[in-house]
Amino acid sequence: MTGVKHMLLLCIFLSFIFVVVGVIWFYNSMETLDQVAEHFGATASPLWNPPIPEYEIPGFQGNQVMNIGVGILFTLIVFASTSAVAKCLRLLKHRV
Amino acid sequence: MHIPDGFLDLSICAVMYGLTAIFWVFSFRKASKALSDKQVPLMATLTAMFFAAQMMNYPVIGGTTAHLLGGPILAITLGPYAGLISMTIILLIQALLFGDGGITTFGANVWNMGVVGVFVPYLVFQLALRTTKNQGGLLFGAFAGALIGDVLAAVFAGLELGFSTLSFPYRVPIAVTAMATHHLVIGVGEGAVTAIVLSALQKTRPDLLQLPKLAPGWLGGT
Numbered sequence: 001m002t003g004v005k006h007m008l009l010l011c012i013f014l015s016f017i018f019v020v021v022g023v024i025w026f027y028n029s030m031e032t033l034d035q036v037a038e039h040f041g042a043t044a045s046p047l048w049n050p051p052i053p054e055y056e057i058p059g060f061q062g063n064q065v066m067n068i069g070v071g072i073l074f075t076l077i078v079f080a081s082t083s084a085v086a087k088c089l090r091l092l093k094h095r096v
Numbered sequence: 097m098h099i100p101d102g103f104l105d106l107s108i109c110a111v112m113y114g115l116t117a118i119f120w121v122f123s124f125r126k127a128s129k130a131l132s133d134k135q136v137p138l139m140a141t142l143t144a145m146f147f148a149a150q151m152m153n154y155p156v157i158g159g160t161t162a163h164l165l166g167g168p169i170l171a172i173t174l175g176p177y178a179g180l181i182s183m184t185i186i187l188l189i190q191a192l193l194f195g196d197g198g199i200t201t202f203g204a205n206v207w208n209m210g211v212v213g214v215f216v217p218y219l220v221f222q223l224a225l226r227t228t229k230n231q232g233g234l235l236f237g238a239f240a241g242a243l244i245g246d247v248l249a250a251v252f253a254g255l256e257l258g259f260s261t262l263s264f265p266y267r268v269p270i271a272v273t274a275m276a277t278h279h280l281v282i283g284v285g286e287g288a289v290t291a292i293v294l295s296a297l298q299k300t301r302p303d304l305l306q307l308p309k310l311a312p313g314w315l316g317g318t
Binding site: 007008011012014015016018019021022023026027028029030031032033035036037039040041042043044045046047048049050051052053054055071074075076077078079080081082083085086087089090092 | 128139186265282
C-alpha cells in the first residue's frame with residue numbers, strides 16, 4: 001500500500017507542476033479547431049456563461065497566483081469527483 | 097479539440113449523444129461490476145493529473161497549440177471503460193465550469209476524446225501485446241495507439257463539423273483534412289509521452305500495469 005501511496009503522491013505533485021507550468025508559461029491556447037474555425041468563419045454560440053471562462057476568475061484575469069489557485073483547486077475537485085464516482089460504482093458492485 | 101456550442105448542427109449533436117450513451121451504459125455497468133479497491137485511488141489520481149496536464153498548451157505548427165489528452169495512458173493502465181468514465185468527468189467539468197467545450201456538443205466531445213481517444217489506443221496496444229512480447233514492441237504499440245487514436249479523434253471531429261452543413265459552412269473533406277493533418281503532429285507528441293510513461297511504469301511499478309483491465313473480455317478485460 002505504501003508503494004501505491006507514493007505513486008499517488010507523485011501524481012498529485014506532478015499535477016501541481018502541470019498547473020504552475022500551464023499558468024505561467026504554456027497558457028496561450030490556439031488549438032487546431034480554433035484556427036480552423038477562425039479560418040472558415042465559424043462562430044461559437046455558448047448556451048450559458050461558465051463561472052470561470054478561460055480558466056480565469058472574472059475580475060482577476062492575468063493574475064497568475066489566482067490562476068494557479070484555481071488550477072490546483074479544480075484539480076483537487078476532479079480528484080474528489082472521480083473518487084466519489086468510483087466509490088459509488090464500488091458500492092453498486094457490492095449490492096449487485 | 098473541444099468543440100464549442102454552435103459549431104455542430106443539433107441533429108449531429110443528438111446522434112453523437114446517442115452513440116456516446118451506448119458506451120456510457122457499457123462502461124458504467126462494467127465498472128460497477130469489476131472496479132477494484134486498488135483501482136479507485138489510481139483512477140482518481142490519473143484523472144486529476146490529466147485534467148491538470150490539459151492546462152498546458154504547447155506550441156505545435158502554424159501558430160497552433162496542443163495539449164495532452166491522456167486517454168491512451170488511462171486506457172492502458174485502467175482499461176477503456178474506466179478511461180471513458182475518467183475522460184467524461186474531465187470534459188464535464190471543463191464544459192460546465194470553464195466553457196471549454198459546449199453543452200450541446202458534449203456528446204460529440206466525449207465521443208472524440210473519450211471513446212475514440214481511449215478505445216482505439218487500447219485496441220492498438222492490445223494488438224501489439226498479442227503480436228510481440230518484447231519491450232520495444234510494447235512501447236511501439238503504446239506510441240502507435242496514441243498516435244492513431246489522436247488522429248482518428250480529429251477525423252471524427254472533422255466529420256462532425258463537415259456534416260453540420262447548417263452551422264459549419266465547409267464540407268467534409270476540408271474539415272477532415274484540416275483537423276487530421278495538424279493532429280498527425282500532435283499525435284506524435286501524445287504517442288511519445290504515452291510510450292515514455294509506459295516505459296517508466298514498467299521499470300518502477302509494473303504491478304500497476306498488471307491490474308485487471310476494465311475492458312471487453314475479448315480484449316483481455318475482466
